Amino acid sequence: MLRFLLYRLFSTLLVVFGVSVMVFLLIHMVPGDPVDMMLGESARPADREALRHALGLDLSLWVQFSQFMSGLVRGDLGVSIHSNRPVSELLLERAPATIELALAALLISVVIALPMGVLAAVRRNTLWDKGAMAFSLLGVSMPNFWLGPLLILIFSVGLGWFPVSGREYTGSLVLPAITLGTALAAVLSRMVRSSLLEVLGEDFVRTARAKGLPERIVIWKHALLNALLPVITLLGLQLGVLLGGAVITETVFSWPGLGKLTIDAILRRDYPVVQGTILVISVTYVVVNMLTDMVYGIVDPRIRLGNPK
Amino acid sequence: MKRPLLPILVCLIWVLLAIVGPWLSLDPNHIHLQSILQPPGSASFLGFDDLGRPILDRLILGARTSLLVSVWVVGLSAVTGILIGTLTAYIGGWLDLVVVRVIDVFMAFPGILLAIALAGIMGPGINNVVIALSVVGWVGFARQARALTLSVKERDHVAAAVSMGTGTPRIILRHLLPLISAPLIVEATFGIAAVIISEAGLSFLGLGVQPPEASWGSMIRDGARYMLVSPHMVLAPGLALMLVVLSVNLLGDWLRDVMDSRLRQAGSDTC
Numbered sequence: 001m002l003r004f005l006l007y008r009l010f011s012t013l014l015v016v017f018g019v020s021v022m023v024f025l026l027i028h029m030v031p032g033d034p035v036d037m038m039l040g041e042s043a044r045p046a047d048r049e050a051l052r053h054a055l056g057l058d059l060s061l062w063v064q065f066s067q068f069m070s071g072l073v074r075g076d077l078g079v080s081i082h083s084n085r086p087v088s089e090l091l092l093e094r095a096p097a098t099i100e101l102a103l104a105a106l107l108i109s110v111v112i113a114l115p116m117g118v119l120a121a122v123r124r125n126t127l128w129d130k131g132a133m134a135f136s137l138l139g140v141s142m143p144n145f146w147l148g149p150l151l152i153l154i155f156s157v158g159l160g161w162f163p164v165s166g167r168e169y170t171g172s173l174v175l176p177a178i179t180l181g182t183a184l185a186a187v188l189s190r191m192v193r194s195s196l197l198e199v200l201g202e203d204f205v206r207t208a209r210a211k212g213l214p215e216r217i218v219i220w221k222h223a224l225l226n227a228l229l230p231v232i233t234l235l236g237l238q239l240g241v242l243l244g245g246a247v248i249t250e251t252v253f254s255w256p257g258l259g260k261l262t263i264d265a266i267l268r269r270d271y272p273v274v275q276g277t278i279l280v281i282s283v284t285y286v287v288v289n290m291l292t293d294m295v296y297g298i299v300d301p302r303i304r305l306g307n308p309k
Numbered sequence: 310m311k312r313p314l315l316p317i318l319v320c321l322i323w324v325l326l327a328i329v330g331p332w333l334s335l336d337p338n339h340i341h342l343q344s345i346l347q348p349p350g351s352a353s354f355l356g357f358d359d360l361g362r363p364i365l366d367r368l369i370l371g372a373r374t375s376l377l378v379s380v381w382v383v384g385l386s387a388v389t390g391i392l393i394g395t396l397t398a399y400i401g402g403w404l405d406l407v408v409v410r411v412i413d414v415f416m417a418f419p420g421i422l423l424a425i426a427l428a429g430i431m432g433p434g435i436n437n438v439v440i441a442l443s444v445v446g447w448v449g450f451a452r453q454a455r456a457l458t459l460s461v462k463e464r465d466h467v468a469a470a471v472s473m474g475t476g477t478p479r480i481i482l483r484h485l486l487p488l489i490s491a492p493l494i495v496e497a498t499f500g501i502a503a504v505i506i507s508e509a510g511l512s513f514l515g516l517g518v519q520p521p522e523a524s525w526g527s528m529i530r531d532g533a534r535y536m537l538v539s540p541h542m543v544l545a546p547g548l549a550l551m552l553v554v555l556s557v558n559l560l561g562d563w564l565r566d567v568m569d570s571r572l573r574q575a576g577s578d579t580c
Contacts, residue, residue: 244419
């Protein structure tokens, strides 16, 4: 058990290191001079040099890299060019809004997907099933930057139920959460359906039915609990999609989270902030996946025993 | 397996309009000052945008953008990914270990986020969109090609080819790729749908094609600003985008079913 957890922890650390290297390279190796981008091509050479020096870009790549990494270890992500505030401070300020949005979207998607997937599996090949799968297909084909405006059009402009954007009012959260949660609900309901269908064909389900348990208990207690294991893994993996989607959803609704911060920083060419937000979002994703894996390993011994050395 | 006629038709129309667009004597950048924000009517089938440009013409221009970008990105990522995936799985050893770690690191980024960052840093423009999305896209192909190759590389016919002195490139191209191509074709189809959405997403954020070029994503962004007065501006590109993505996805579903049943048949023949 301990060995499995340590192995997972070590490989996660390796990935986190890789992610940090890549984020560093992203800013420093990608064609296009950040200084040119920030000041424009007509800037005076002296200004250019001054900015280059202020950003540490005049140092060698190795020195920059070791400075970057040692800063990371100390939790120092540099200073925003735009607001002149520490990047870590900005991140902490914006994180709660994104966490709130992501959790709400997660909740909505589970509330929609679980009953829908179960219904589709239990009533296989009926109108229920077809309806659920149609929803699922529509959900994955509907980008959030189109669903968002559509919801605003209907529920804010048309019916006046929710605010158009921002985070000031109660009810502000509803539309962004639905926008972000729909695609996840679509993927999830499909997964619940197929996983449950598989489990329903197993022997222990037949046994449960044979000993006369009511169908309700067979489905919800015996079958569903087993069917949920792969769904939980998928949920962990889909968190990345959720966090990536938050960038666009937050922009649509002017939601003051990390995603909006990322886009604003990109448009302002505020590279330290871009670097920080991408790093934090990716590392969060990696860590959550590690935790899902560990929980899964604790719950299901087949996983940790089948683990390669 | 019933052929999905409607999705095929939608895809055909999309591809056709994108290809013949330049010969249709469109007027996507012509500004009709009297027609600003005019709703659909006899003057233009889908109305005019905030600058008085005909939305239908811009929609067709946008179809061209989405087709070009998706074909380029899926082509580039598929070739790179499949090459890397099959080669490392076949050769194995330390090369495989390194590539698996690199894939892990790429998978650690939420795909669209990495693309947004890359496009943002390289600067806007359609070429950079293609590069950014390909940098993200090859990983999926590599991972799948690697797993598939591992599952078939121990087969007898490969061992036979090796013992006859066949070179590695020939083994990969002639003996491995044909066996694993079916799931990769399905993956590519879904890839097209994903890239259409990603391109539109980048353009929606202002990181994609630049004005006066048109993308469905940038049209949705412009439309969202005038949603209160002229909802047609946001509805038209959104519906077009959704329709095409939905059709490509349905096509992918159908392809997967067809290939699955063929594989199963092939499997039962050899048993």
